[in-house]
Structures are given as C-alpha cells and as structure tokens.
Amino acid sequence: MSSFSEFLESISWYHWLIILLALTILCALLVEIIYFIRTFNCVFYAKFIKKRIHILEKCSVGGICLTRDIDTMLNHMNNARYFRELDLARIDFYLRTRLYDEVRKNRGQIVLANANIRFRKFIPVFGRFKITTKALYWNDDSLFLEHKFIGKNGVIHAILLCEQKFIKCSGENVINALLSQGDPVLSKPEMPLEVTKFLEFQEVSRKTLSSSTV
Template structure:
C-alpha cells in the first residue's frame, strides 16, 4: 500500500461560494470523499477490508482551512495513512497548490472498520511480498503524533459526553 497518493482538481464555477470568488467549504469535503474512494481503490484497502469480512464508515473528520482556493485554480489532494489501531485507520489529507505546495487545507480523518480488525487489514497491505521472509519485509507502524493523539482524545471526550445524554 502506497503511503501517499495525489489526486488533482480544479475549482470550477459549480464549486464556489456565495461571494463567487473561491471554493465553498462544503466542496472541500465533497472532493475529499472522492479522494478517499480513489485511495481505497488504488491501494487495495477496500478489497482487503471486504476479504476480511468487514466494512468501513467515516467516524470523524476535522478540516483546517488556511487559504482560499480561487476560481479556476488547480489543486492537489494528498492522502496518507498516519496511524491505525484495532478499530480504525487514521488518514491525513492535504489540499495543495501545485505551484508552491502551499497547504490550503488539512484534514484529519478516522475511518472506522466494522466486523474486522484494522491492524490485520493494514498489516496485510503493508507487507512487501517480494521477499521470501515476509516478517522481515513488513513496514513499521508509524508513531502516534501528539497532534493526532490530542485529536483522538478530543473525539473520545465528545463521545463520552454524547453517551451521557
């Protein structure tokens, strides 16, 4: 499974906000859905989840907007897996300006797997099958970054509060 995939886009007249100058905030999330589907298919993640008898659902996402994507400007969406645990795969998506690689928006997502173990799924995809000794060719699980740990904690606090209502 590749660690980083790029998906190109362009801000069109159907993407702009009511001020008619830049990409609507909701359009970022719509484009992100297409990028995630592309990632699931091109990496084999979705097929692997199905092979394990599972399914997936978006559990949480947070987007931070940094700069407008103006009408007719091109952008790239990068997608990479940043961490995983038994239940979920965590991804980071970036909306980049191709000319200077400026990060216009950054998104953290938790994809929750149901009826299968996310660790098993990701480990199967990360194995380099070109070697004879599979265990020695396995790629390492990334460290949990402080930013992601705090985001997970924030979501857990929210879930606990919602369960008490």
C-alpha cells in the same frame, strides 16, 4: 406492437432532442450527475491506469474549483466542497493501496467516522489543486488519514485529519496483510501527536454528548 412502432417513427428528430434535454434536466435535478461521472473516472483510473502503491505511501489526485463549487462570495470554493473532493481522494487511496480489496476479503466495511479540518487559505475559482492522502496511524478499530489540499507553488490551502472506522473486521489484520506486501516489509509507525490529540477531543465530545439532553 405495430402501432407503437408507428408512434416512434412519427416522432421527429427535434422532438427526440427535446425529450433527451428534458431527461437530462430531470436527472440533473434528481442526482448530481457530474459527481457520479467523476467518481466513475476516479475508480477507473485507480484500478486500471494508476500504479499500485504501498499502504504507507502518499498518493494524490488533482482537482479544480469550478463555478458550481463556489460559495456566495463567488470567488472561492465553498467549504462543503472540500469534503466532496475528499470522497474521490479516499477512493483513489482505497483502491491503489488495495485497502478496499483487503477489507472486502475480511467481509468487512470501512466508513468515515470523524473528521477535523483546518482551512488556511481559500482556493480561488478556477484554481487548480491536488489532494494528498497519507495513512498516519491505525488500531484494531480505525485508520487515521491525513489529507492536504495543495495549490500553486506548494501552498497548503487546507489540512484534514479523519478517522476511518473498520466495521465487522479487524483493522490490525487488514493493515498487517497490506504491510507484508511491501519490499522491504515496513512496521507500524508511532502514534503522531495530532492523532493523540484528535482521539482526546473525540473522547471529550463523546462524554459531552452522552451526558447532554435534547
């Protein structure tokens, strides 16, 4: 034990600096540190700073396209990054609407099952944007969310419709419990046309996959 203490005392400050730098680089290679830091901040702000909202209210989170987000053209956001940003938008929505708490109370889970995105205008490097999230419709199996990437002067850069699947719990029970917390109590909206067409497309895709071979 004493020899180990002597060993630690023999290491100079610049050796500790090199070790710290090496560990930082190793962590950066193994995991995307900034993503996890942003996720932690998103959870913290949604739970303790931002106000709670009703399940049918729209919420938003901010973002900026940095150099690590750009594609090979070097001037705008990579398409894959849109989905990464949506992870944070959904976390914000789940926590502020208490949807996550209600799903856990019912001993279930909620996961992304399907998504369809339409790109309208690229987000430039260092361009700021916000992502709005709104519940459009739900059934016993799924919740359908609409996400919009909104930039300067209200320009919609992209719009995405996704299906969140309820696992081991009833979507109707979960959402009805959240609806009852509203003042006044709101009712389930009619199925929007985009959700109807989205489900039709998913059914066609399911049949195509079931009949195809590798």
